[in-house]
Amino acid sequence: MRVALLGGGTIARLVLEHCPPGIEIVALCGRGPGSRGAPLAREFGIPYTVGRDELLAARPAAVIEAASHDAVREHLVPLLGAGVGVIVLSAGALADDALRQSAEAAAARSGALFYVPSGGIGGLDALKTACLAGVDEVSIQVAKPPQAWKGIPYVDKLAVDLDHLRSAKTLFEGPAREGVPHFPQNVNIAAVLSLAGIGMDRTRLKVVADPGLSLNTHTIRVSGACGRMTIVLENVPAPENPKTSWLACYSALAALESLGSRVRYGT
Numbered sequence: 001m002r003v004a005l006l007g008g009g010t011i012a013r014l015v016l017e018h019c020p021p022g023i024e025i026v027a028l029c030g031r032g033p034g035s036r037g038a039p040l041a042r043e044f045g046i047p048y049t050v051g052r053d054e055l056l057a058a059r060p061a062a063v064i065e066a067a068s069h070d071a072v073r074e075h076l077v078p079l080l081g082a083g084v085g086v087i088v089l090s091a092g093a094l095a096d097d098a099l100r101q102s103a104e105a106a107a108a109r110s111g112a113l114f115y116v117p118s119g120g121i122g123g124l125d126a127l128k129t130a131c132l133a134g135v136d137e138v139s140i141q142v143a144k145p146p147q148a149w150k151g152i153p154y155v156d157k158l159a160v161d162l163d164h165l166r167s168a169k170t171l172f173e174g175p176a177r178e179g180v181p182h183f184p185q186n187v188n189i190a191a192v193l194s195l196a197g198i199g200m201d202r203t204r205l206k207v208v209a210d211p212g213l214s215l216n217t218h219t220i221r222v223s224g225a226c227g228r229m230t231i232v233l234e235n236v237p238a239p240e241n242p243k244t245s246w247l248a249c250y251s252a253l254a255a256l257e258s259l260g261s262r263v264r265y266g267t
Helices: 010-017 037-044 052-057 069-081 091-095 097-110 124-133 153-158 176-182 188-196 246-259
Strands: 002-006 024-030 048-050 062-065 085-088 135-144 169-175 204-209 216-224 227-235 241-245
Touching: 002 010, 010 024, 010 037, 010 062, 010 246, 024 037, 024 052, 037 048, 048 052, 052 069, 062 069, 062 246, 069 085, 069 091, 069 097, 085 091, 085 246, 091 097, 091 176, 091 188, 124 135, 124 188, 124 216, 124 227, 135 188, 153 169, 169 176, 176 188, 176 204, 216 241, 227 246, 241 246
Parallel strands: 002 024, 002 062, 024 048, 062 085, 135 204
Antiparallel strands: 135 216, 169 204, 216 227
């Protein structure tokens, strides 16, 4: 299968280093000639493209979006409309109902795959199954070491001294729809959980900076007709980017493997 990468960061490198058998990476697309994806493409000997027209000219069957919310807003619907499947990793952009509905409609018209992997969390299969019986409450707490929350405008406005925290500090608590846009690199998992479950407005999100943590810790709670679930994941931060979990990066590889497989275990 011919696959292209949109974005040239940690996930793109991981995919290039461990590309599954049967997958050919035909292009890496960046924002401009000076983007960090350009040297990465040269390193692995694949074409570097700028803009959607050049990307489509590479004739990918699918594109892995590993760039940003802005990239999802710019490219998702046109790519699906052109019949190209898209694996979306910056799922927080889908908090925009109009964007998500346009993407779903484009995928339905063209037959292209619109795929949002589970990222750095688990339990989505159980959640989707429970929703068939009825789910009353879903919440997720995203707790990470303070350095993971640096450089975020929303956090900067809170004037929290992340370098000298002595105890856990809640940065946000409320509906996922409200919180996800504030943390575009940190809580995409809350969007995935919401979209797989009871929606962005009913799913509760709590964001915590905790100096006592060394791992990115996600706690999911679900209650409904089938019972209660609590899932805790303690994820190693990505080596080059503490804002995301290593598991989320490997989720892209798992998604790639599933594209060409006719065998599935789990929902």
